Amino acid sequence: MSDLPGRRPPPLPDKSPTLRDQIDNLAHLGRLVAQIWRTSRFLTAASIGLRIIAALQPVAVLYAAKLIVDEVVRLSAVTPPGPGILDWFEAGLLNSVIGFLLLELALVLANDLISRATGLVDSILSELHSNQVSVELMQHAARLDLQHFESAEYQDRLERARRQAAGRNALLSQIFGQAQDIITVMTLAAGLFIYAPWLILLLPLSFIPSVWGESRFNSLAYMLSRWRTPERRELEYLRHIGASAETAKEVKLFGLGDYLVTRFKGLAHQIFLENRRVAILRAGWGAAFAAIASLAYYAAYAFIVWRTITGVFSLGDLAFLSGSFLRLNGLFQKILLGFTQIAGQSMYLDDLFSFFEIEPTVLPPPAPAAFPVPIRSGIVFDNVGFKYPETDHWVVRNLSFTLPAGETLALVGENGAGKTTIVKLLTRLYDPSEGRITIDGVDLRQMAPADIHAHVGVIFQDFIRYSFSARDNIGVGRIEAREDQDRIDTAAEQSLAKGVIARLPKGYDQQLGRLFKQGRDLSGGEWQKVAIARAYMRDAELIILDEPTAALDAKAEAEVFARFKGLAIGKTAVIISHRFSTVRMADRILVLDNGAILEAGTHEQLVALKGRYAELFELQAAGYR
Numbered sequence: 001m002s003d004l005p006g007r008r009p010p011p012l013p014d015k016s017p018t019l020r021d022q023i024d025n026l027a028h029l030g031r032l033v034a035q036i037w038r039t040s041r042f043l044t045a046a047s048i049g050l051r052i053i054a055a056l057q058p059v060a061v062l063y064a065a066k067l068i069v070d071e072v073v074r075l076s077a078v079t080p081p082g083p084g085i086l087d088w089f090e091a092g093l094l095n096s097v098i099g100f101l102l103l104e105l106a107l108v109l110a111n112d113l114i115s116r117a118t119g120l121v122d123s124i125l126s127e128l129h130s131n132q133v134s135v136e137l138m139q140h141a142a143r144l145d146l147q148h149f150e151s152a153e154y155q156d157r158l159e160r161a162r163r164q165a166a167g168r169n170a171l172l173s174q175i176f177g178q179a180q181d182i183i184t185v186m187t188l189a190a191g192l193f194i195y196a197p198w199l200i201l202l203l204p205l206s207f208i209p210s211v212w213g214e215s216r217f218n219s220l221a222y223m224l225s226r227w228r229t230p231e232r233r234e235l236e237y238l239r240h241i242g243a244s245a246e247t248a249k250e251v252k253l254f255g256l257g258d259y260l261v262t263r264f265k266g267l268a269h270q271i272f273l274e275n276r277r278v279a280i281l282r283a284g285w286g287a288a289f290a291a292i293a294s295l296a297y298y299a300a301y302a303f304i305v306w307r308t309i310t311g312v313f314s315l316g317d318l319a320f321l322s323g324s325f326l327r328l329n330g331l332f333q334k335i336l337l338g339f340t341q342i343a344g345q346s347m348y349l350d351d352l353f354s355f356f357e358i359e360p361t362v363l364p365p366p367a368p369a370a371f372p373v374p375i376r377s378g379i380v381f382d383n384v385g386f387k388y389p390e391t392d393h394w395v396v397r398n399l400s401f402t403l404p405a406g407e408t409l410a411l412v413g414e415n416g417a418g419k420t421t422i423v424k425l426l427t428r429l430y431d432p433s434e435g436r437i438t439i440d441g442v443d444l445r446q447m448a449p450a451d452i453h454a455h456v457g458v459i460f461q462d463f464i465r466y467s468f469s470a471r472d473n474i475g476v477g478r479i480e481a482r483e484d485q486d487r488i489d490t491a492a493e494q495s496l497a498k499g500v501i502a503r504l505p506k507g508y509d510q511q512l513g514r515l516f517k518q519g520r521d522l523s524g525g526e527w528q529k530v531a532i533a534r535a536y537m538r539d540a541e542l543i544i545l546d547e548p549t550a551a552l553d554a555k556a557e558a559e560v561f562a563r564f565k566g567l568a569i570g571k572t573a574v575i576i577s578h579r580f581s582t583v584r585m586a587d588r589i590l591v592l593d594n595g596a597i598l599e600a601g602t603h604e605q606l607v608a609l610k611g612r613y614a615e616l617f618e619l620q621a622a623g624y625r
């Protein structure tokens with residue numbers, strides 16, 4: 001499923017998962033229980049132990065009640081020893097009945113304690129489990145490729161998995177509760193079987209219709225929710241742009257508030273109508289099936305009453321059997337519905353676990369080559385071609401050029417020419433679809449992506465504005481050195497961020513961004529200086545600045561690049577900029593057009609060539625005259 005334009009969902013999905021699919025989904029329960037066990041062995045064991053004790057309680061209470069009734073019936077036939085209760089006591093006639101009453105009281109009190117303790121253990125366990133799932137999700141997402149994050153299908157899967165991380169906690173209690181109910185049913189059924197074996201046959205009559213109905217509606221609800229993931233993501237997105245700090249300026253000035261609300265309402269209403277239809281169907285059929293269950297119960301009850309009247313059963317037996325049957329009937333339904341609900345929930349688990357099955361494709365080779373330090377000869381693009389996954393369009397094709405070690409290369413070209421894509425290929429965020437990229441003769445595919453990233457300092461045009469302190473905003477450039485104040489100082493100095501930080505009330509400790517209280521927002525250019533410092537935190541062999549200076553004023557950009565040139569001596573560097581004042585400083589310039597090289601050379605050579613570069617340069621220079 002993907003976000004295809006013009007996609008029209010059917011009113012209700014008609015094909016439910018097959019029985020086989022449902023059984024396969026049940027296998028996910030094993031993974032879930034293993035995950036819960038990993039979360040806390042002690043709490044999992046405690047929850048199971050408490051439930052086993054609780055499971056035996058109903059039959060014990062019913063049996064105590066039977067003993068009380070039978071004793072009362074016996075005592076009512078005895079000649080009273082005297083007029084007062086004391087006479088009964090003294091005669092020792094009340095000993096048994098008092099013992100039975102105390103037994104029942106103790107059982108009821110114990111049950112209350114146990115169920116509270118189970119609730120407590122489950123709620124703690126479920127919070128721990130939900131944290132555990134979130135951590136595992138984040139860890140797994142961090143392993144995946146950039147291509148996954150740039151695909152709508154992946155975003156849908158991640159969104160579904162994320163919902164499951166928080167939403168499946170009830171399942172934990174449900175699975176354990178189910179096991180508890182099964183034990184209770186077995187003990188009650190054993191009692192019932194001893195008195196009236198064929199009564200048990202009446203039970204399935206009452207629950208089979210409900211089970212069928214539940215399983216059908218569970219599937220429907222799941223299919224709807226799955227089908228609607230893109231719309232739900234759109235709702236989330238609309239909610240975000242309608243009310244967030246980054247978007248407030250533009251939304252206000254363009255007067256988009258009402259438009260966003262209307263769009264949100266329309267989409268939310270469609271989803272509401274579908275959900276309401278399923279809810280109404282479910283409630284209607286549920287009521288009908290519950291009536292069938294009650295009929296079965298009363299048929300059995302009438303039979304037990306008749307047997308008691310005819311003297312086959314005692315009054316105590318009547319109390320025990322009708323109590324057992326009532327509970328069994330309820331429990332049987334609960335268990336079977338529980339199974340279908342668990343099966344229904346396990347469909348959602350598929351959303352969670354199938355996310356964990358997505359594997360990265362840009363992988364280190366079995367015996368990776370080390371990134372050359374220093375780079376001696378240079379970087380070579382050898383007939384490189386690249387298409388983004390699931391697209392047919394060659395973004396770059398037949399691209400061959402050499403970037404000699406220690407030189408600065410500038411990439412110039414119109415929007416969409418493929419400049420950022422070249423950076424993604426150079427940093428092995430993607431592998432080329434054809435051709436190869438080598439550093440000192442070694443194919444990038446022979447190196448581990450993490451090793452490449454450790455030796456490259458890149459700042460993209462859409463760098464992150466972290467809502468962290470100024471220090472951490474620079475420190476994240478080299479996370480292991482985030483406490484190294486000298487290094488951070490030097491990086492800030494080199495990127496001109498030092499001046500920005502000096503003006504902050506709390507200096508390096510100043511919280512940046514508007515997300516948190518006491519946060520200080522920076523101007524676009526100030527943010528860029530902070531971001532560029534991140535690239536300087538690394539001992540990078542290769543420095544890449546992908547248009548991160550667009551918001552800098554002309555003076556600051558000239559200064560940033562003068563420093564960049566100074567620092568890049570001996571380092572290989574790539575810069576992407578639309579400003580020719582910056583580009584001209586590069587040792588070599590590539591002019592790209594539609595993913596191919598149109599012109600290449602130094603600034604002077606390209607101006608002399610009087611081609612596209614000279615034309616664009618003139619155009620920009622004329623703007624300043």
Ligand SMILES: Nc1ncnc2c1ncn2[C@@H]1O[C@H](COP(=O)(O)OP(=O)(O)OP(=O)(O)O)[C@@H](O)[C@H]1O
Pocket residue numbers: 150388389391395413414415416417418419420421422
């Ligand atoms: N993740 C993606 N999936 C599919 N196509 C993409 C993806 N990213 C970029 N493209 C397409 O690849 C082409 C080149 O994009 P790229 O970002 O490399 O251009 P650019 O030269 O850096 O442009 P700009 O100057 O606007 O930053 C564009 O046509 C763009 O639509």
